[in-house]
Amino acid sequence: MAKLDFIQEDLEALKKEGLYIHIRVIGSPQDAWTVVNGKKVLNMCSNNYLGFANHPKLKEAAKKAIEDYGVGPAAVRTIAGTMTLHLELEKKLAAFKGREAVISFQSGFNANLATIPALVGREDVIFSDELNHASIIDGCRLSRAKIVRYAHADPEDLAEKMEQEAKNYRRALVVTDGVFSMDGDIAPLPEIVEVAKKYDAIVMVDDAHGEGVLGRDGRGIVDHFGLHEDVDIEVGTLSKAFGVVGGYVAGNAEIVEYLRQKARPFLFSSAVTPPDVAACIAAVDILTESGELVEKLWENTRYFKEGMKSLGFDIGQSVTPITPVMLGEATLAQEFSKRLFDEGVFAQAIGYPTVPRGKARIRVMLSAVHSKEDLDFALDKFAKIGRELGVIE
Ligand SMILES: *Cc1c(COP(=O)(O)O)cnc(C)c1O
Numbered sequence: 001m002a003k004l005d006f007i008q009e010d011l012e013a014l015k016k017e018g019l020y021i022h023i024r025v026i027g028s029p030q031d032a033w034t035v036v037n038g039k040k041v042l043n044m045c046s047n048n049y050l051g052f053a054n055h056p057k058l059k060e061a062a063k064k065a066i067e068d069y070g071v072g073p074a075a076v077r078t079i080a081g082t083m084t085l086h087l088e089l090e091k092k093l094a095a096f097k098g099r100e101a102v103i104s105f106q107s108g109f110n111a112n113l114a115t116i117p118a119l120v121g122r123e124d125v126i127f128s129d130e131l132n133h134a135s136i137i138d139g140c141r142l143s144r145a146k147i148v149r150y151a152h153a154d155p156e157d158l159a160e161k162m163e164q165e166a167k168n169y170r171r172a173l174v175v176t177d178g179v180f181s182m183d184g185d186i187a188p189l190p191e192i193v194e195v196a197k198k199y200d201a202i203v204m205v206d207d208a209h210g211e212g213v214l215g216r217d218g219r220g221i222v223d224h225f226g227l228h229e230d231v232d233i234e235v236g237t238l239s240k241a242f243g244v245v246g247g248y249v250a251g252n253a254e255i256v257e258y259l260r261q262k263a264r265p266f267l268f269s270s271a272v273t274p275p276d277v278a279a280c281i282a283a284v285d286i287l288t289e290s291g292e293l294v295e296k297l298w299e300n301t302r303y304f305k306e307g308m309k310s311l312g313f314d315i316g317q318s319v320t321p322i323t324p325v326m327l328g329e330a331t332l333a334q335e336f337s338k339r340l341f342d343e344g345v346f347a348q349a350i351g352y353p354t355v356p357r358g359k360a361r362i363r364v365m366l367s368a369v370h371s372k373e374d375l376d377f378a379l380d381k382f383a384k385i386g387r388e389l390g391v392i393e
Pocket of ligand 1: 107108109110133135177181206207208209237238239245246247
């Protein structure tokens with residue numbers, strides 16, 4: 001079948017460049033130690049920041065929801081799929097985030113695909129950080145608005161681009177990741193908000209890696225900067241720190257109502273299932289009660305980063321629990337990750353196109369579920385392999 005020859009050729013090319021993704025198979029809950037490809041390893045790979053993915057209270061809530069509501073929503077929410085559970089989750093999330101209202105979606109990815117095209121169209125312009133997440137990029141493309149990329153986390157470049165472009169369009173939207181998932185740096189939101197104000201632009205932040213991490217007891221980046229009045233839309237995911245699955249948008253009641261009427265993934269795709277929603281509610285309840293898990297996450301983060309720095313690793317510019325161990329070539333990152341795995345540490349190599357060519361790394365994700373012994377174990381293995389591969393002395 002000559003017409004499909006390109007597939008084999010492209011896959012071979014990926015393998016040659018060290019960019020072929022080998023998907024590992026998980027045979028246990030996501031926890032500090034997880035069974036991967038049949039082997040129990042220290043998990044430094046998942047976005048399970050607070051340990052909610054296997055938390056007893058979340059599991060209990062999910063089981064109870066199955067008894068009370070069954071397993072499926074059986075329709076899109078506008079027809080027969082909005083259960084009291086979905087509304088309870090939205091209400092509790094809104095209270096937690098300190099916003100008027102929340103609308104939930106099937107995923108964070110979907111929340112971006114839903115929101116951006118609902119707010120802007122052909123006559124509008126979007127200013128988007130050049131390192132924004134794929135789901136923001138795709139949401140922008142779907143909207144058919146003019147897309148102007150500004151230099152990463154650079155309000156001056158944003159101001160320049162807005163000065164040139166904003167006046168030529170009906171509406172302007174400024175959109176950025178809150179925490180950048182590959183480098184762990186954060187958006188300079190106060191400065192971005194200031195620039196956006198000048199042009200009366202809508203401001204939207206995707207806080208997927210900021211919730212449960214930044215702000216008071218994990219309320220996210222907008223809370224971290226105290227910008228509730230200035231950021232119009234907060235996108236969130238329920239699949240990272242919240243440990244389950246789903247996405248949402250928090251904002252004022254009008255915007256949320258508008259999305260209920262206009263957002264296509266809300267109107268044309270079924271809701272998240274009752275056990276998922278109940279587990280998310282339990283997670284929000286736990287975080288609303290106490291910041292203890294968030295504190296533990298930060299304690300672990302400080303400890304591990306200090307350890308890596310004193311070993312001599314380059315761990316980039318992260319200011320969050322995301323810890324990139326910079327290695328350069330994708331082949332080296334893959335080799336490092338493979339050796340770590342053999343030694344019992346699961347930490348994924350990340351290369352192009354997720355990060356730029358030549359900036360391959362191992363991305364270590366810290367979690368409140370890690371004990372100090374776990375972190376010492378990991379530091380020991382990083383040191384051993386770092387020396388073997390000539391990354392550190
Ligand atoms: C992970 C992530 C998403 C996608 O969230 P899902 O709920 O997994 O679909 C969206 N935006 C950003 C910035 C992310 O890091």
